[in-house]
Amino acid sequence: MVLKIENLTVKLPKGADREFAIEDVSLNVDKGEIVCVVGESGSGKSVTAFTIMGLIPRKELTPTAGKILLEGEDLLTKDNAEMRKFRGSRIGMIFQEPMTALNPVMKVGKQIEELLTIHTKHNEQERKKIILEAMDAVKLPDPSKIFNTYPHQLSGGQRQRIMIAMALVLEPNLLIADEPTTALDVTTQAEVLALVKEIQRIKGMGVLFITHDFGVVADIADRVVVMQNGLVVEEGSRDKILHSPEHPYTQMLINSVPSLDPPDRSMENVQDTKVVQMSSVHKTYGSLGIFGRGRTVKAVQDVSLDLHGGELVGIVGESGSGKSTLARCLVRLIDPTDGGIMINGKDISTLSRSHLRPQRNEFQIVFQDPYRSLNPRRTIEQSLIEGPMNFGMGRTEAVAKAREVLEIVGISPDAMGRFPHQFSGGQRQRICIARAVVMEPKLIVADEAVSALDVSVQRQVLDLFLDIRQRFGMAMLFITHDLRVAAQVCDRVVVMQHGKVVEQGKTTDVYNNPQHPYTKELLAAAPGRDVKFNQL
Amino acid sequence: MFYVIKRILATIPVMVVVALFVFCIIRLGPGDPASVIAGDYATAEDIQEIRIKLGLADPIPVQMGKWFVQLASGDLGKSYHSNMQVxxxxxxxxxxxxxxxxxxxxxxxxxxxxxxxxxxxxxxxxxxxxxxxxxxxxxxxxxxxxxxxxxxxxxxxxxxxxxxxxxxxxxxxxxxxxxxxxxxxxxxxxxxxxxxxxxxxxxxxxxxxxxxxxxxxxxxxxxxxxxxxxxxxxxxxxxxxxxxxxxxxxxxxxxxxxxxxxxxxxxxxxxxxxxxxxxxxxxxxxxxxxxxxxxxxxxxxxxxxxxxxxxxx
Known part of the structure; x- marks a missing residue:
């Protein structure tokens, strides 16, 4: 037994929404075992991980009961100086976002070396040798060159490999991984998951793996612990949790995960009229400058795409594929460098700002982060009526319209006088959708609109999008990195890579019979392929 | 390196503008150096003579032109009082x-x-x-x-x-x-x-x-x-x-x-x-x-x- 947590309770500060961050949590990690802790935001899974490391502010989050036994020693009885000897040497930790978890102004080799200078007495040559071996073990190309690079010079996957090398260089018996692949692209995620699994097999350490993603659970877990509101609700082997969950919460979570198999679609919603016609749109950032020394980035290259009324088209791709840039060009938040964009028969690609403004009600956008896309100082009512009133609607009429749409998105119209912070993330995203819908647009662009939401909420918001589409018959462009989401809601998908469209077609065709190698690679990398999740 | 040279060259126009400003602002302010040098009991002729000697009687553009020519050769000018190099x-x-x-x-x-x-x-x-x-x-x-x-x-x-x-x-x-x-x-x-x-x-x-x-x-x-x-x-x-x-x-x-x-x-x-x-x-x-x-x-x-x-x- 590497780690044994017994009845751990951590108290929240006064004024929080509940008394305990985690309550009566017990879990074990054996040698050579990967234990996944899954749960939605606020479930207490990260608090559990950070309490083990002693990285929580004890004044705010106070452990009040229980034991954390690392190979028999109770970590809760250690003071800070003693805990420092455990951190890094006997417990390694990797974090969610490798870009911010690495010091940006220190060479990565030096950052790994820090561990050796803190915990060992090796001399400089020995240290360097150990670091290069550790880098080699995580399959970083050319370790002696990477030793002297800064984090920003590496790719996301390479940075996370550095983090892993760092966590494992002293060969701890316990590795805590806090959502280590959430910030990575799907193909990189697959590589990192495989790497963690392989190293774990070789070194035989215990891994506590925190995640919200059941696909990842399916790929990596030996055992699964499900948490909700600070409590462990269910625990069991991977197969048991994924295939025959007992607790209703676990069942609900697993049922909410969208399946990678697209359902058969009737296409009855799709009208004949073309709402959007994009012809060879280009967007280049930067300029060469007068000396020709500047750098340019071709974010979008030669993209042509049509959307019919009532059609829901998905654009999938990894970060840097240009999918968001394309969405922003389409609604003219940024100006395309070249190409034509017809919306409802009018070319808006080169309209001046003053001519564009009267057209703005025809296309609306919903952003990723509902916490930042509503003005915190305006009530929901003010946010919702602003748009229609800008286009000449009277106040009473606009308020009536706002109430009607709020009802449709599932928010009580009586809550209209409240401010955004009084709503949950999912409710806020509904309000953002309502804000777009009150404009009665012909087109709604959803830029990663469900990516920041928990899986159960995500499911509801996806249902809402489909419902809105059916009711109002507008075209929707769905930008997402999540192949599962795209599979379930899109009539058609467009796959983008390096600013170009590499494949497009009916969702069922693309998923069941991908043509382009990159599409095949993407689909193969999606975690949890072998587990059947629900179709919408 | 390219950047450093560019930045150093870019200081030249800045210095020219600063010089222009300095020249104008000083002359816009009240007071006359010639009368200060001449002292309280000087006649108008004395003051005019000092002006001519210092070059202050020239039209303003001529003064400016002379000063810029001087600057171009790395000479910051002379004190009107002690006659020392600045x-x-x-x-x-x-x-x-x-x-x-x-x-x-x-x-x-x-x-x-x-x-x-x-x-x-x-x-x-x-x-x-x-x-x-x-x-x-x-x-x-x-x-x-x-x-x-x-x-x-x-x-x-x-x-x-x-x-x-x-x-x-x-x-x-x-x-x-x-x-x-x-x-x-x-x-x-x-x-x-x-x-x-x-x-x-x-x-x-x-x-x-x-x-x-x-x-x-x-x-x-x-x-x-x-x-x-x-x-x-x-x-x-x-x-x-x-x-x-x-x-x-x-x-x-x-x-x-x-x-x-x-x-x-x-x-x-x-x-x-x-x-x-x-x-x-x-x-x-x-x-x-x-x-x-x-x-x-x-x-x-x-x-x-x-x-x-x-x-x-």
Whole structure:
């Protein structure tokens, strides 16, 4: 037994929404075992991980009961100086976002070396040798060159490999991984998951793996612990949790995960009229400058795409594929460098700002982060009526319209006088959708609109999008990195890579019979392929 | 390298504009150097004669043209009063000012950065509050008031330090230099310590919330080394920026401080030149100061690339 947590309770500060961050949590990690802790935001899974490391502010989050036994020693009885000897040497930790978890102004080799200078007495040559071996073990190309690079010079996957090398260089018996692949692209995620699994097999350490993603659970877990509101609700082997969950919460979570198999679609919603016609749109950032020394980035290259009324088209791709840039060009938040964009028969690609403004009600956008896309100082009512009133609607009429749409998105119209912070993330995203819908647009662009939401909420918001589409018959462009989401809601998908469209077609065709190698690679990398999740 | 050359070339047009401004502003102000030189009992003819001698009787554009031709050959002009070269005047007075400024900057960094870092690390505690109260006090107290208070306490009551004056470390003993420079440097540095400790605190507080600080803790690193190796290097860019601005602002502080402590530096030279309407000296000095200012800014900008490898020009 590497780690044994017994009845751990951590108290929240006064004024929080509940008394305990985690309550009566017990879990074990054996040698050579990967234990996944899954749960939605606020479930207490990260608090559990950070309490083990002693990285929580004890004044705010106070452990009040229980034991954390690392190979028999109770970590809760250690003071800070003693805990420092455990951190890094006997417990390694990797974090969610490798870009911010690495010091940006220190060479990565030096950052790994820090561990050796803190915990060992090796001399400089020995240290360097150990670091290069550790880098080699995580399959970083050319370790002696990477030793002297800064984090920003590496790719996301390479940075996370550095983090892993760092966590494992002293060969701890316990590795805590806090959502280590959430910030990575799907193909990189697959590589990192495989790497963690392989190293774990070789070194035989215990891994506590925190995640919200059941696909990842399916790929990596030996055992699964499900948490909700600070409590462990269910625990069991991977197969048991994924295939025959007992607790209703676990069942609900697993049922909410969208399946990678697209359902058969009737296409009855799709009208004949073309709402959007994009012809060879280009967007280049930067300029060469007068000396020709500047750098340019071709974010979008030669993209042509049509959307019919009532059609829901998905654009999938990894970060840097240009999918968001394309969405922003389409609604003219940024100006395309070249190409034509017809919306409802009018070319808006080169309209001046003053001519564009009267057209703005025809296309609306919903952003990723509902916490930042509503003005915190305006009530929901003010946010919702602003748009229609800008286009000449009277106040009473606009308020009536706002109430009607709020009802449709599932928010009580009586809550209209409240401010955004009084709503949950999912409710806020509904309000953002309502804000777009009150404009009665012909087109709604959803830029990663469900990516920041928990899986159960995500499911509801996806249902809402489909419902809105059916009711109002507008075209929707769905930008997402999540192949599962795209599979379930899109009539058609467009796959983008390096600013170009590499494949497009009916969702069922693309998923069941991908043509382009990159599409095949993407689909193969999606975690949890072998587990059947629900179709919408 | 390309960038450095570009930046140095770019200072030329800036200097030309500064020179133009200086020339015009001085002549827009009231007062006539010729009448000051001639004295209270001079006749109108005397004054006119002096004007012609100094070239002040020429039309303004001609004066300007002559001055620019002079500048182009590296000549800052002559004093109207003593007839000395401005470059010579500056080089005579440069040492005390330079050493005062350098001592002040070193003192500021040595005090302000640790103080601000400590306040940030102990954010919200009484240490933090004490540092912030000190900082507000430092902002509010004028240089001349603080100067006289220090003189009263340390020179007149305790008699530890001399009341005024300057000793060169090159001509006199280093101990004498330190004794004479301590009070002026402390006086001048208080406001910059206040400013920079505040800036350091704000910057470090932000950095301490970053993920890589958490990573450093996860490695088992000690808090002191986390501050030293992870927090401060990442907090440095805004601190250095404000430090650069401070050095520029210091030119004003130097004038007052040198007057209070009777130090024969550039500050006194400025003051005397302004009082006697010595156009030649004022023009030369302002140009000189603006050159220093531009040079320091260039150094600050270049230092960013050393502090943060992500910054490239």
């Amino acid at each position: 470059t010579k005047l500056i080089s005579q007075r440069l040492e005390p000012t330079l050493l005062l400024a350098a001592t002040t900057i070193i003192l500021t960094i040595l005090v302000a950065v640790p103080l601000g870092t400590l306040a940030a690390y102990k954010a919200g505690s009484w240490v933090d509050k004490f540092v912030m109260v000190f900082s507000v006090a430092g902002f509010s107290i004028p240089v001349f008031v603080l100067g006289y208070i220090l003189v009263y306490i340390f020179a007149m009551e305790l008699r530890w330090l001399p009341v005024q004056g300057y000793r060169s470390p090159f001509d006199d003993s280093f101990l004498q230099f330190v004794k004479h420079i301590t009070m002026p440097a402390v006086t001048l540095s208080v406001i910059y310590i206040a400013l920079i400790s505040r800036m350091t605190r704000a910057s470090v507080v932000e950095v301490l919330n970053e993920d890589y600080v958490r990573t450093a803790r996860a490695k088992g690193q000690s808090e002191f080394k986390i501050l030293l190796r992870h927090a401060l290097p990442n907090a440095a860019v805004p601190i250095v920026t404000v430090l650069g601005i401070s050095i520029a602002l210091m030119i004003g502080g130097v004038v007052v401080t040198e007057s209070v402590y009777n130090i024969p530096g550039l500050g006194r030279l400025v003051l005397d030149a302004v009082l006697s309407r010595d156009y030649g000296v004022i023009q030369g000095l302002i140009l000189f100061f603006s050159f220093i200012y531009i040079f320091i800014n260039l150094l600050i900008d270049l230092s960013y690339t050393l502090i943060d490898p992500r910054i490239r020009y």
